[in-house]
């Protein structure tokens with residue numbers, strides 16, 4: 001088993017980090033094909049990869065298989081995600097014990113979104129209402145686990161205001177987090193404003209910007225409407241102009257993300273987190289660009 005490194009230790013020793021997020025595919029065959037296609041990312045040395053956790057723990061087994069294969073077959077430093085959805089404190093404790101026993105030393109701690117058949121987040125019996133509770137729980141149980149939490153440059157959709165969301169973020173950070181990864185955004189100014197406001201709120205942790213290359217217009221519109229991010233008019237217009245031309249859309253989306261990445265790297269972000277939607281080709285393009293900026 002590859003020894004897993006804490007992300008805060010990597011930040012201290014390596015400078016700007018690069019990470020890629022994967023979500024567990026629906027079938028065993030698709031998991032194998034994701035893992036083998038991700039092999040080509042190895043040469044670009046992601047500092048860590050993260051593996052999402054499905055609503056209601058629906059992907060729990062597949063998440064853990066993807067994490068194990070990314071770690072053992074590809075040698076990646078892996079951060080499993082964990083949510084509070086549908087699980088009691090005891091059940092979460094068992095999952096965390098399992099992560100620890102398997103050698104993981106980083107966890108992305110989230111409240112989670114409601115499962116598909118529900119419109120609102122419901123606290124599980126004996127479970128947690130907010131990610132903050134999960135952060136405290138993990139940090140008390142395993143002080144040597146490095147905990148990441150989510151931040152929202154355009155506000156979490158359920159928060160009544162940006163100010164309230166930032167107040168909640170500060171409490172979550174103080175519960176024992178070591179870094180923040182943001183929700184995806186397409187306008188870097190939103191990210192810079194968020195970092196400034198978070199710092200004014202007393203949040204001094206590293207904040208990784210989350211970037212998603214647009215790969216298909218309908219898909220990205222669905223994603224932004226769910227997560228509360230916005231598409232800048234200029235990007236929207238370009239995508240509309242490309243219409244059904246899938247290759248043109250991909251090119252527009254990749255170039256947009258490349259411009260964002262270049263600007264973020266220049267402005268000294270602690271690293272970049274790529275939501276590459278399990279597409280190693282898109283991840284590869286963005287990772288190569290980031291690595292070449294670092295070597296300049």
Ligand SMILES: Cc1cc2nc3c(=O)[nH]c(=O)nc-3n(C[C@H](O)[C@H](O)[C@H](O)COP(=O)(O)OP(=O)(O)OC[C@H]3O[C@@H](n4cnc5c(N)ncnc54)[C@H](O)[C@@H]3O)c2cc1C
Pocket residue numbers: 051052053054055081082083108109110111112113129130131132149150151156157158159160164165168172181182183184210
């Ligand atoms: C980097 C990243 C990774 C993600 N990975 C996953 C994943 O793997 N699986 C998944 O299902 N989802 C994932 N999500 C989505 C995430 O679960 C949702 O955005 C969810 O709705 C909120 O999770 P959270 O951890 O930010 O919640 P919280 O930090 O708990 O915040 C949720 C809402 O509650 C409010 N709040 C917080 N504390 C309080 C309080 N004390 N009183 C009142 N209100 C409060 C906040 O302002 C916010 O509006 C991810 C999101 C990001 C940005």
